Amino acid sequence: MFEPGNPSVETSDVARDPVLDIVRSPVKVTLQDLSLGDHECSARVQQLRKAYFDACPEVCIERPQLVTELHDELAIFGKPRYTILDKARVYRGVLERREPIVWHHEARDKHGVAFQFEGNSLLAGSTTTRFKGVILYPEFMALALWPELHTLPDRAANPYQLTAGDADTLNRKVFPRWLDRCILEWARAEVERRGEPAEVRPDFSLLQHLVFFLATKPECVSHTIPDFSRAVREGLRAVIDDARRHAGRATSDAQRMFYQAIAEVVEGIITYSHHLGDKAAAMAAEEPDPAKRRELEALAEIHHHVPEHPARSFREGVTTVWLCWIACHLENANVGLSLGRLDQLLHDLYRQDIARGAMTVADAIELTCCLWLKIGDHVPAVPAAGEQLFGGSGSNQAITIGGVDQDGRDAVNDLTYVMLRATELLQLRDPNLNARYMPGVSSRAYLRRLCLANLRTGATPALHNDEAVIAALTARGDALAHARDYGVIGCVEPGSAGRAYGHSGAILLNLTSALELTLFNGRHRHTGLDRLISIATGAPTTFRTFDDVRCAFERQVRWLVGEAIKVNNALGRAHQAFHPTPILSALFEGPMAAGKDVSEGGAVINSSGMAIIGLGDTADSLSAIEKVVYREHALGLPEIVTAIEHDFVGHEALQRRLMAPDKTPKWGNEDPIGDGNALWIVQLLDRVVTPEQNYRGGGYRVGYWTMTNHAGFGRLMPALPSGRRAGQNFTSGFTPVSGMTPYLPATLNSVASIPARYLTNGVALNIKFTPDSPPSDQARLELFTGMVEAYFAGRPGRRDGGEGAIPGGMEIQFNVTRREDFIAAVHHPENYPELLVRVSGYTAYFKDLSPQMQEEIINRTEYGLASGAASHAEPIYLAPRDSADPDHQGVSC
């Protein structure tokens, strides 16, 4: 483990900077040793963590079975629309009927063999009946697992255990009821019914081809942060009382129904907690071990008090969050639902317990570890093809720490460091930890501590620049105080915590398809050049200037964005009609005042988000065309098109030239052409996307993060003018193309010079460091910290139409693992079960990623910390997984 000595509070930092004296609240950070390096995992946490890594996810049928039964019992199936009260009654029923599980002591390994384990969590309850469960949502995409019900335990990529009896129940009792009732089918049926003209009619077949865009609403909305503050501070009983008061003043039946629905579901959450308390009390009565009995009695008392009433202790606060979190996942698919700023929410309770001697820092770390393990107690249900193309992702439950408060003051506190330490100790995929840093306000000691955590874990937390993010959010109209209170959603997307219902991952757009349509006059090689897919914008022979190319590209971008938004809005209307969300609305700022569900626009902020895949590859392709065809006149555009049609076979010299950064401009080297095209694309997308309106009356926001989609889309796409060959990965997130940027400072300058106001849905800049350079731990940490400081520092505006000073880079995330270790992990995944990596936004276990995604991470540009220079390693290529043995993937380098 990386040990540079303990970073501690630097009072000299405060003294040196008069700004810090004003804005920092000294009482918030009382820890002398910010690294908390003396604290290790407790025996309890060690036992739970070991079981967690030994356990294979098991499909849990409790939720789908209960939800289906209740839809039948309440005669909801068959209704033309499901009301919010219908859904509230279903969820209340599920919460009241589900099995209250206090402690798990059994799980199954990857061979399906049951094993027992010790370790009693400090938190009771679970999202599924399994220790590590796969939650199924038949309302969304669970039916995609149908063909695999007999083969899930044996599949090569990320197998799930499923008993024959449970498979039979799903096949006969659950799935058939939802054949015509999932979101995608509702949306398609509605579009058929409306019979709209072709120009406004969403074309769902585009989704099926996979190469244009993915719309994620058939699977979820989820990507948001609930507001737990009321539940923690006032208790859920107060929410029910408030709903009843509002109902008395309601002006419409719809509002009255909304408030009734809120009271129903919140009552359900309280009942579930009471059931847990009752079960713990019953277990205590029969428990011979006095220590365990006391633990059970404590759990019983806690669950009979919270979340119904205000939390009185840090543990009760954590329990309230956990219970609400279970309820949120009962209603909303486990994709990107995020927890927000827990270090802010729970700090008062933490401080109070520490001050009165009711809790030690070690206790707080142990409890936080238990919460982290609970948060990771479920995984998303992904079919085999999805695993291969886009897999390896967890539920992407982001937690945000640090940053400034709503008044702009430093918000870092002791609990921030406790959460960091828990993250280091556990090194879990979920939750996905994100740290905020405000230049000039946050201390350098804090930044150094964040960098230390990255060196220790190799991959977490991701770092966010408050100055840039707040500028981006306010540019889209968020109030300053709301923008300052942002949390990270899913991967890297910023949204005002508890206020922004933003479905930040609504659309994942493959930008390279717009380029493909430009170069092939509205056709796409993946769907066949004999078929006009979009609009004819001219053959390459007709583009006389580079502006002609850009003009055609802009038209294709407008078409692609327009189609994606039509599909997203149609799917959103299906959510409104068939999946109202009373639980989320009860835990959100806005719906109570407005008297309407978040899916109807009840939140304070109602945006939708688009993530762009392939920015670097598209920018480099445009730059190649600009330089080679229109500046040097070395070739005509048709010759380049011919070369990419042949995947550069027979055109190897041209490919070498296009791939050489010293001959062809690339984004990320401070080259005016390379960076200019990237900026032009970002501005174009801002211009095209942000004026669009979603189905809730909110706007669209654009971001540049890719999860694993840069590998998935890359695999589907033919060769590009950048020199990239068919099937190769695209670059991840907001990162220049791997192997094209030899010098890190130039890369960081290029990326940071794109103004934050165009990046309102977040960015993921992935940087890979060689951990051995320099050899001294202390020197490494200092260089690391200095590099982040420089990247986050504001700079004069450039190449942006005379814009003044702009904030520095918005986000950065790291992989600090030796290339040899990655390659060894490919060959022997059993030796690296816990190797954590940053993909493009979220963290993942390296062994769970598809070979293509592993290849992408290994081949990312790797920089030395001391020199900032890229190392020169030959790219490796990995063969697909062999389905026979998931441990030994048949991988060759």
Add this chain to the structure above:
Amino acid sequence: MLRTLRRKVLRLLSRMFSDQTAHRMARFLSRKLVDQLRDEATDEFLELLLHGMEIAFALGRSYRRDNLEGLRARYVFATRDGTVGATVQFEDGDMKVFDTASDQFTARVRFKDAAALRRFLFAENQDVLDSLLRDEVELDGNVNYVYKFGFMARDLEERLGVAA
């Protein structure tokens, strides 16, 4: 006519057999399908698959119980060039096959060739991805019914003793 008669006779016979015997008989009567599930798929694959499924439904009580209860759907399978096509109607616990591709369907699967259809329905892991990568299968209508058919096909494969 003959098909209907055969189905009815096999159903009557199925009352006399255990499920195991029924599966053995189905396997015997679907020898060509078993061969094509193991080796190369020819242009006959779709016909053999539907024939095998029809026999298995007629003979196997548990196969019927597990898959046909309440199912009401019309599937259309066709090659992209239109040379091969069939319509399958599931209704009242029965399966009927027609030799032409109907315009009316709950779900339609259009595929490049027999191998593509086999990859799509039966393949494990990588082959499913390959069919997507090659864009060799197109779906229309309600895709949930395709998932349902995928389960029935794999269930058949298992009952015929072909699945790994």
